Amino acid sequence: MPYGPHTVADRERMLAVLGISTVDELFEDIPIELRSGGLDLPEPEPELQLSARLQALAGRNRTDLVSFLGAGVYRHWSPPAVDQLLVRGEWYTAYTPYQPEVSQGTLQSIYEYESLLAELTGLDVVSASHYDGAAATAEAALMTCRQTRRDRVIVSRAVHPHYRETVRTYFGPRLELDEIPLVADGERAGMTDLDALERLLADPDRPVAGVVVAQPNFLGLLEDMPRVAELTHAAGALFVAVIEPVSLAVLAPPAAYGADIAAGEGQPLGIPPQYGGPYLGILAATEPLIRQIPGRLVGMTTDLDGRRAFVMTLRAREQDIRRDKAASNICTNQALLALAASIYLAAIGPHGLRDVAALGAARARELEEALAAAGAPRLHPGPYLNEFAVRVPAARAVHRRLIERGILAGLVLADALPDQPGLDDGLLVCATEVTTGDDIDRFAAALADELRAEPGGRAAGHLATGTR
Amino acid sequence: MGVVGPRLQPTLNERSRPGRGGGKIPHPPAGALDRIPAAALRDTPPALPELNEPDVVRHYVNLSHLNYAVDTGFYPLGSCTMKFNPKLNEWAARLPGFAQLHPYAPDEVAQGTLQLLFELEQWLAEISGMRAVTLQPAAGAQGELTGILMIRAYHRARGDVERDEVLVPDSSHGTNPATASMAGFRTITIPSAADGGVDVAAFEASLGPRTAAVMITNPSTLGLFESRIGLLLDEVHAAGALAYMDGANLNAILGRFKPGEAGFDVMHFNVHKTFSTPHGGGGPGAGPVGVGEQLLPFLPSPRVLRDADGSYRLERPGERPTSIGRLRSFVGNTGVLVRAYAYLRAHGGSGLREVSDDAVLAANYLKHRVAQAFDIPYDRPCKHEFVASATSLKKKTGVRTLDIAKRLIDKGFHPPTIYFPLIVDEGMLIEPTETESLETLDAFADALIEIAGEAEADPELVTTAPHSAPVRRLDEATAARQPNLRWRPMTGRQMPCPD
Numbered sequence: 001m002p003y004g005p006h007t008v009a010d011r012e013r014m015l016a017v018l019g020i021s022t023v024d025e026l027f028e029d030i031p032i033e034l035r036s037g038g039l040d041l042p043e044p045e046p047e048l049q050l051s052a053r054l055q056a057l058a059g060r061n062r063t064d065l066v067s068f069l070g071a072g073v074y075r076h077w078s079p080p081a082v083d084q085l086l087v088r089g090e091w092y093t094a095y096t097p098y099q100p101e102v103s104q105g106t107l108q109s110i111y112e113y114e115s116l117l118a119e120l121t122g123l124d125v126v127s128a129s130h131y132d133g134a135a136a137t138a139e140a141a142l143m144t145c146r147q148t149r150r151d152r153v154i155v156s157r158a159v160h161p162h163y164r165e166t167v168r169t170y171f172g173p174r175l176e177l178d179e180i181p182l183v184a185d186g187e188r189a190g191m192t193d194l195d196a197l198e199r200l201l202a203d204p205d206r207p208v209a210g211v212v213v214a215q216p217n218f219l220g221l222l223e224d225m226p227r228v229a230e231l232t233h234a235a236g237a238l239f240v241a242v243i244e245p246v247s248l249a250v251l252a253p254p255a256a257y258g259a260d261i262a263a264g265e266g267q268p269l270g271i272p273p274q275y276g277g278p279y280l281g282i283l284a285a286t287e288p289l290i291r292q293i294p295g296r297l298v299g300m301t302t303d304l305d306g307r308r309a310f311v312m313t314l315r316a317r318e319q320d321i322r323r324d325k326a327a328s329n330i331c332t333n334q335a336l337l338a339l340a341a342s343i344y345l346a347a348i349g350p351h352g353l354r355d356v357a358a359l360g361a362a363r364a365r366e367l368e369e370a371l372a373a374a375g376a377p378r379l380h381p382g383p384y385l386n387e388f389a390v391r392v393p394a395a396r397a398v399h400r401r402l403i404e405r406g407i408l409a410g411l412v413l414a415d416a417l418p419d420q421p422g423l424d425d426g427l428l429v430c431a432t433e434v435t436t437g438d439d440i441d442r443f444a445a446a447l448a449d450e451l452r453a454e455p456g457g458r459a460a461g462h463l464a465t466g467t468r
Numbered sequence: 469m470g471v472v473g474p475r476l477q478p479t480l481n482e483r484s485r486p487g488r489g490g491g492k493i494p495h496p497p498a499g500a501l502d503r504i505p506a507a508a509l510r511d512t513p514p515a516l517p518e519l520n521e522p523d524v525v526r527h528y529v530n531l532s533h534l535n536y537a538v539d540t541g542f543y544p545l546g547s548c549t550m551k552f553n554p555k556l557n558e559w560a561a562r563l564p565g566f567a568q569l570h571p572y573a574p575d576e577v578a579q580g581t582l583q584l585l586f587e588l589e590q591w592l593a594e595i596s597g598m599r600a601v602t603l604q605p606a607a608g609a610q611g612e613l614t615g616i617l618m619i620r621a622y623h624r625a626r627g628d629v630e631r632d633e634v635l636v637p638d639s640s641h642g643t644n645p646a647t648a649s650m651a652g653f654r655t656i657t658i659p660s661a662a663d664g665g666v667d668v669a670a671f672e673a674s675l676g677p678r679t680a681a682v683m684i685t686n687p688s689t690l691g692l693f694e695s696r697i698g699l700l701l702d703e704v705h706a707a708g709a710l711a712y713m714d715g716a717n718l719n720a721i722l723g724r725f726k727p728g729e730a731g732f733d734v735m736h737f738n739v740h741k742t743f744s745t746p747h748g749g750g751g752p753g754a755g756p757v758g759v760g761e762q763l764l765p766f767l768p769s770p771r772v773l774r775d776a777d778g779s780y781r782l783e784r785p786g787e788r789p790t791s792i793g794r795l796r797s798f799v800g801n802t803g804v805l806v807r808a809y810a811y812l813r814a815h816g817g818s819g820l821r822e823v824s825d826d827a828v829l830a831a832n833y834l835k836h837r838v839a840q841a842f843d844i845p846y847d848r849p850c851k852h853e854f855v856a857s858a859t860s861l862k863k864k865t866g867v868r869t870l871d872i873a874k875r876l877i878d879k880g881f882h883p884p885t886i887y888f889p890l891i892v893d894e895g896m897l898i899e900p901t902e903t904e905s906l907e908t909l910d911a912f913a914d915a916l917i918e919i920a921g922e923a924e925a926d927p928e929l930v931t932t933a934p935h936s937a938p939v940r941r942l943d944e945a946t947a948a949r950q951p952n953l954r955w956r957p958m959t960g961r962q963m964p965c966p967d
Contacts, residue, residue: 014833041816051560063568275566302942339748353516359496
């Protein structure tokens with residue numbers, strides 16, 4: 001066994017102390033008929049060969065593509081300080097700070113995480129982390145039901161499809177879930193249909209616990225959040241805003257437009273995409289919801305000598321204390337990712353974070369113009385920050401051919417939102433501070449080429465070359 | 469000032485000075501946000517702390533010194549399997565090919581990771597004796613929810629809609645009853661018998677046509693193998709219910725007992741316990757779930773599939789309508805799973821069996837030594853962990869398990885899990901793991917025995933411990949009564965920094 005310390009003599013000594021001759025005797029409480037015959041697994045591999053194998057496997061992934069893919073997970077530059085601090089064993093090989101006297105590092109870092117996210121969202125109570133944006137959104141939806149004692153939640157179809165599916169799974173047949181359609185055309189195309197929301201809220205027999213809307217929404221568009229808040233609160237429901245944390249450097253914080261809960265994906269705060277996780281589920285709420293929020297909370301206190309210190313608190317919400325009456329079953333969370341986000345925010349600072357958001361917006365604008373000139377205009381006219389949908393004839397085929405040219409041309413919307421009409425020719429693309437002018441030029445040129453080759457895109461392609 | 473060793477630190481906000489920092493990100497062109505409606509923008513920038521990089525680095529390095537961790541010492545936290553976290557695995561997860569892969573990347577550019585996930589699923593199926601495995605759940609508790617939702621779907625698919633109860637032994641993790649509640653079931657708590665196993669008579673009395681599932685941790689949270697498991701599983705199935713195994717304690721039985729072969733219908737793995745992925749100060753983990761034949765149709769989507777041509781792909785949306793759906797975004801905590809994959813490759817089948825053999829041997833050895841000074845409520849061979857109790861010592865000296873735990877800190881050890889499982893008076897759940905040397909085990913046993921002596925000679929020394937930690941015991945009551953959960957500049961209640 002590669003990481004075990006015991007010599008033959010050690011094992012013999014332990015067996016002798018126990019008065020037994022083989023370790024098998026310690027397994028005699030497993031009924032004979034239920035004992036297993038062994039494990040049919042590969043042979044043990046020394047680290048030298050294993051490292052080569054892992055490198056080869058990683059090499060089979062293509063991460064060399066020039067990427068415009070976002071859709072909930074964003075490429076950002078992270079100061080190397082973040083990862084260099086994270087690989088300290090004192091952080092990543094500790095566990096939940098059950099013993100506060102020897103966990104002040106983790107506890108203070110969580111308190112600081114809560115403070116940083118409270119500042120970004122404007123909401124005072126921040127949970128120490130959930131699994132990801134989807135699970136945090138599901139927990140937020142459940143919070144609205146517990147608080148209002150109602151059992152119906154309304155989610156905009158412009159919320160990330162994985163988040164909506166996760167809410168549905170968590171709800172099961174017990175709780176009701178309705179979706180708000182998107183506006184089909186006109187100035188507000190691709191945005192949450194607020195008239196439809198008003199109708200859904202108006203049913204007196206089916207009172208609504210919560211309304212869930214994303215800012216920016218899945219298609220990158222900026223919603224009228226103050227209006228959503230107004231409609232939601234008029235119906236006695238709670239408003240859950242699904243947020244993206246980097247954007248909060250420049251966009252109005254959830255508290256400013258009246259959200260009661262903010263949920264979202266913290267991955268953009270210095271966490272690599274790593275094919276789906278581990279990420280950081282952000283969950284924040286107003287003070288009146290403090291007893292409903294699930295997950296760990298860390299508070300400031302003092303020790304016996306009056307020294308300031310930090311401790312897990314309001315534990316009566318948690319599963320290990322309340323068992324079947326707990327606010328959630330969550331135990332292991334994403335603490336190390338909350339630490340990563342905190343270090344990222346500390347290292348990049350408020351001005352740096354604003355620059356990240358604004359530079360992404362500027363690059364996205366350049367991308368919009370270049371793609372339009374290449375024959376792929378925006379699909380929706382509404383305002384956006386750094387992500388938007390474009391119309392590309394035969395989007396799926398063009399997307400595939402662009403990979404061969406070294407370009408990952410965003411997300412094929414028809415694949416991600418198969419039930420949403422009007423997106424058949426859509427690609428969802430984003431730019432961030434790491435997107436360069438060269439990247440944009442390569443994408444636009446390759447796309448113009450492909451559209452010239454694509455029968456449906458010929459006219460647009462000619463137009464593109466004319467305006468370039 | 470002038471103190472050597474870990475010291476309490478000011479907060480980020482206290483370190484902040486207006487105008488510090490910068491040099492990381494180029495400034496955007498002027499007017500970059502002009503096209504965005506003013507109503508959608510912030511009025512005032514967020515008041516985040518302003519620091520330069522040296523400040524940030526010292527802050528987090530100094531804070532880290534206040535932590536106890538596996539990399540700094542023995543961490544026998546029962547039920548958490550705090551084994552060594554191999555460094556190769558940290559390196560592997562950071563390889564750009566793994567770390568920089570976008571989760572929406574088309575299958576053809578993600579073949580390396582998809583192959584890794586596919587193989588890992590096969591191995592976990594082999595280890596558990598299950599038919600198939602999903603890697604999606606982000607933690608053990610989410611694995612439990614996945615399992616119980618699949619069980620619910622199974623009963624509903626058979627039109628068996630009256631089953632609204634889940635049976636859970638009183639020694640279980642709190643996540644089991646909390647999971648049952650989340651899935652809309654009522655929890656029925658089953659008492660333990662005198663030998664620490666499930667009380668069969670009480671179990672039989674509760675089992676019936678309303679039972680949807682039974683959740684059993686095996687070995688139990690007392691560190692004991694449930695020897696009557698064959699009988700219990702037969703009865704569960706005879707009643708038309710399904711059996712869930714909480715796999716938190718899998719580290720004891722690798723290669724010795726396969727839950728799927730024994731008759732469990734579904735189980736979760738805690739890869740951050742059994743397969744050495746780091747605990748991260750509270751997470752991340754990963755909680756893959758293995759299922760038998762009947763639950764196969766209900767697995768969360770997407771699954772990782774291998775096509776006839778040997779290429780790998782993710783199941784497409786809607787491809788398997790019987791699925792319970794998804795529990796989170798994308799495929800799972802892939803970065804954690806890369807580490808688990810490396811761990812399984814490094815050990816192979818023979819190495820995993822040795823892991824359990826050594827974990828169980830170490831626990832029994834330590835139990836034998838600790839028995840010199842403490843009660844052992846269930847005195848039979850344990851698996852990878854055991855419960856000791858300070859009941860007798862408390863009667864004699866007034867010193868409680870909490871005090872002993874705090875005194876262990878002074879002796880350089882992380883305390884074990886205390887007051888869990890709830891059914892043991894003054895309990896300490898001690899799990900040494902297979903990666904701790906005999907010298908360490910002996911030193912820990914010596915420390916516990918020494919504390920028992922101190923409790924008799926000088927109880928106050930123990931009841932006022934710790935004496936050498938960065939802080940003494942904390943005022944938890946005030947923390948809960950007047951919660952201070954975020955930094956607020958200029959509020960009267962802000963407590964000054966100790967330095």
